[in-house]
Amino acid sequence: MEILSPEITYNTDYQPQEISFNDLLLALYQGCKSSDGFVDFIQAMQNRYNLSGVAMTAVDNVTHQLSKTWICGIPESLLEWYLEEDRMYRDPMRLRLQKQHLDRFDVLSIEEPGKTLDEVLDLGEFNHVAETRDMFDLAGLHIYSSANESMGLYLHRNATVGAFSPDQAEELHQLVPHIRQAMELYRGLYEKSVEAMGLAQALESIESPLLIVNQFLRVCFVNRPAKTLVNTCDQMHITDQTLSFSEPEYQQQLARYMQSVFTDNVSIAAPPMITVLRPGKPSFRLALSPISTGADDERAHCLMLQVLPPNNDESPEWQCISEKMGLSKAEARVCEALCDGLSIKDIANKLNRQESTVRSNLKSAFSKTGHHSQSQLVAAIYRCCR
Incomplete structure (x- = not known):
């Protein structure tokens, strides 16, 4: 096994062997707590379904970079090509899966019978990938999406092996809840790993x-x-x-x-x-x-x-607030009390004003300073009056 980067685990020790469905599930759930993650699972997938390549990848939704990946059977040269210019983010199968959000595998030969990969995916710049890999059929699963990343599982079949059969596709569909549950467990353990430090x-x-x-x-x-x-x-x-x-x-x-x-x-x-x-x-x-x-x-x-603890320094005085922030005396005095941590009601009592007047002064201060919340305004006052 070779580690190409902290995020990518690339399995170079693949040896074809028969594997049962139960062994496949065992490899999946063992990946939740393994330091190598799901590398044994993707090798088991390759064995079980005679795949030419398997990739389980998570892509950062903002930077478009790989955040974590387990790969088996895919040449390093192809992986490097994908990493160049963020091609993984633009991968047509990945985009198709994200758009569909299916609760099952998307098996192209089953879902789009009689069509070539290029007709289904509009491969474009990725066409040479299919040619190089002799790719005949492709199955994919959208595992999860979060605010930070999205993860998918991609299964490649070449022309020698042929397309996925309906029975194989059905078995893949049965795996979906297990894969998503295992990944949720893995993420939970990974997120809490700080406790083991x-x-x-x-x-x-x-x-x-x-x-x-x-x-x-x-x-x-x-x-x-x-x-x-x-x-x-x-x-x-x-x-x-x-x-x-x-x-x-x-x-x-x-x-x-x-x-x-x-x-x-x-x-x-x-x-x-x-x-x-x-x-x-x-x-x-x-x-x-x-x-x-x-x-x-x-x-x-x-x-x-x-x-x-609370800042022990004295709160900014209204004279400074008025001068630095361009506020009237009434507005500045409300802001001064706000910096003391007082509520609208307490400010009204302290300044002997109606709450509606205090709110009006505060609204005017927001308008003049360009801030939209009390916390933003207080932070700006402290920056200007220190």
Whole structure:
């Protein structure tokens, strides 16, 4: 077995042999916990169905790059050609599967009887692939799609072996729920792999609240102070092991940052901050830091959220807010109180105004500054008045 990159496992040890359907299922579910993933399963698929090649690939939906792949029986030269100029993303079979979202394998000889591959898929630049591989029939399955990636399984048959039979196609359809279940299990174990890093004990000793989430906002680790905070905070929630915020703006800020780290692979030197306002209570800040799950892999797989105490510095005064942000005295005083963590009702009581007046002042401040939420406005004020 040869590893071409951290994302691609290429099996070069293929030896044809007979394999039963039960052995095929066993190889599939063993792949959930294997360090090699599903490489044994795709070899078992090749044996079971006399395939010339098998590929199980996940493609990043933004960068169009392969994120994880298991391949058997496909020449390295062909794989390299696919990797050039993101051809994997434009593969006609992949696009067909994503469009259809079938709950079964799409077997071309069965679904489009009497038609050639070129007639079904409009191969274009991929036509020489079929010619080089002597490709006679093709079956594919769309396994899953997420915000970050989509995964499919592709089975190639050459002219010597011939097309898939109806019985083989039916057996492939029976595999579909097993494949999707196994991949869901694998993703769950992969996402939680941070717990196996030996970090838990060290992180538990940190006195400040701290959480680690994966790219799907699934909570991989939460220390005791963070549990206490979440249980008493009306802004942060952990439901079904997933982190969420009551205020959509905080959720959006976190999503934008995670997009830059996990999808755009942007390296950020200093951890950004999300200031979380709590009506009637001191605000707190979330410092966001990407972390990887292994010493040999520098890519970020998880995100550490460290909850910092409220800023002990005095809140910006309304005179500075008025000058720096171009606001009237009334608008600036509302913003000053907002920076103190006060709610609309508390601001109205403090300034002896009607709540409707406070809301009107705040709306005017939004309009003048170009911000659309309290958290955005407060963050901008702190940047300008520090």
